Amino acid sequence: MFSASEPRRSIARSATPFWVWLILGGIFLSTFINVVQDHAIRGDVDNPARAGELLAYQPEPWALQLGRVSYLLTFAGAALSLAAPSRIRMGRNYLILLCLSVAYSFVMAARNLQPSDFLGSTFFSVMAPGCAIFSCLIFASADKEAWRTLVRTVAYGTLGISLIALFEMAQVRSASRGEAYWHLYAYSNILEITAIVAFGWFAETRRTWLGLIPMAVLIAVSIAMQTRLMIVELVSLVFFYGLFSQRKLSSRAVVASCLGGLILLWGVYLAWYSPNALHSVLPESAAAFWDRATEDTRSAQFVNFFAKVPAETFILGVGVPRPGEFNGQGMSGIDLGYVNILFLGGIPCLVLFFLLHQLPAIRCIGAKFDSVDAACLASVMTYSVALLSSEAPFPGPAYYILMLLVGRSIMLVQERNRRYVPVYHGPTAGQPLENQETVAIAGRISRSRERLMKLYGPQRSA
Numbered sequence: 001m002f003s004a005s006e007p008r009r010s011i012a013r014s015a016t017p018f019w020v021w022l023i024l025g026g027i028f029l030s031t032f033i034n035v036v037q038d039h040a041i042r043g044d045v046d047n048p049a050r051a052g053e054l055l056a057y058q059p060e061p062w063a064l065q066l067g068r069v070s071y072l073l074t075f076a077g078a079a080l081s082l083a084a085p086s087r088i089r090m091g092r093n094y095l096i097l098l099c100l101s102v103a104y105s106f107v108m109a110a111r112n113l114q115p116s117d118f119l120g121s122t123f124f125s126v127m128a129p130g131c132a133i134f135s136c137l138i139f140a141s142a143d144k145e146a147w148r149t150l151v152r153t154v155a156y157g158t159l160g161i162s163l164i165a166l167f168e169m170a171q172v173r174s175a176s177r178g179e180a181y182w183h184l185y186a187y188s189n190i191l192e193i194t195a196i197v198a199f200g201w202f203a204e205t206r207r208t209w210l211g212l213i214p215m216a217v218l219i220a221v222s223i224a225m226q227t228r229l230m231i232v233e234l235v236s237l238v239f240f241y242g243l244f245s246q247r248k249l250s251s252r253a254v255v256a257s258c259l260g261g262l263i264l265l266w267g268v269y270l271a272w273y274s275p276n277a278l279h280s281v282l283p284e285s286a287a288a289f290w291d292r293a294t295e296d297t298r299s300a301q302f303v304n305f306f307a308k309v310p311a312e313t314f315i316l317g318v319g320v321p322r323p324g325e326f327n328g329q330g331m332s333g334i335d336l337g338y339v340n341i342l343f344l345g346g347i348p349c350l351v352l353f354f355l356l357h358q359l360p361a362i363r364c365i366g367a368k369f370d371s372v373d374a375a376c377l378a379s380v381m382t383y384s385v386a387l388l389s390s391e392a393p394f395p396g397p398a399y400y401i402l403m404l405l406v407g408r409s410i411m412l413v414q415e416r417n418r419r420y421v422p423v424y425h426g427p428t429a430g431q432p433l434e435n436q437e438t439v440a441i442a443g444r445i446s447r448s449r450e451r452l453m454k455l456y457g458p459q460r461s462a
Helices: 006-012 018-041 063-081 083-091 094-109 115-120 129-142 144-170 178-206 210-223 229-244 250-277 282-291 299-308 337-363 372-384 397-419 436-456
Strands: none
Touching: 018 063, 018 129, 018 144, 063 083, 063 129, 083 094, 083 129, 083 397, 094 129, 094 337, 129 144, 129 299, 129 337, 129 397, 144 178, 144 397, 178 210, 178 229, 178 372, 178 397, 210 229, 210 250, 229 299, 229 372, 282 337, 337 372, 337 397
């Protein structure tokens, strides 16, 4: 029982489950390790590797241990969310799809990997069992209080990452893509998923100006890194947010929001880093980006990849490759996420991935949602667009957050299904029974009435 003096909010909301903090702790550690490793594989900051070329990297013992701890925390939180009673709200079908995905990933791994490979980083490679297992994070979004805590933390965490990316951008001294990638790539991966979510959450709490910061930083990062895919993602985020949002965004409002965000971005930039701002390389990066806008970097990949990979490979795939073996990605492979999935797991893997990760958001098309839910759906749909380029499913902080958003899209589908309950009120006077369903209902009502008449007879007046 609650006393009358307790605030209404404490009565309406239950405590945040403990496993939520395990998931958030794992994501935080994973982000830290991801930044350290990304800097290491890109070489020295004064002489970074070219964009797309990565160096061989052997993690330090402390980095290995922290990486294992991050995996353990995230998986423990995901497993506890899977065992929570709120899991029932997602229904049985998605649990079956998850089990099938995990089982098939182990089949893929068993085709090539040795027992020792299951204890190394290969276990967590693209579409490997570790990647499939972390898909159970979708069930963390089934608990309402857990979802509120998760999305609020993601929003504020995204704001923090945006400011860190802004600081790193101030350290870039040239228009070189390699240097920009060294400073910004690890943060851009997360912002691509979470920037619109932060905007939606802050818009919901009537602090839209804060939500504009991550979006403006994502625009600046896209220009600094000279990445065409990120520009496509930005357009997709805005388009899908407008598609799902209840709020009507006029062209004037979009332009005003973008200009406001850029002004705010440069205001922070000038206030914090005024000595560097005067020597900003962002205009030079924009000019270099414009020069490579029409550069063809895919045709040669397509020709080389399909020359050495026969078409029948895509039926069942080649399985999870061992370290050092050709995995179909990178400069020697092809930058097309859906083809990468087909190459590794074949048609069954792609179908399972689509049904579990993408179909729920697609089923929400045509409905309208509040700012947060519209932003979540926009992020999931944009990830589907990114898979048409160099994006691929891989365990990391961005992928963990994406799974939480996929879980929310599943809950939106389930809530829509529960909200729609057809009720028969009988035909309107003078209206013919036109469809078969109405005729069938009317027939069942007539037969039930006849049975009642036989049992009790006609009612007689007194």
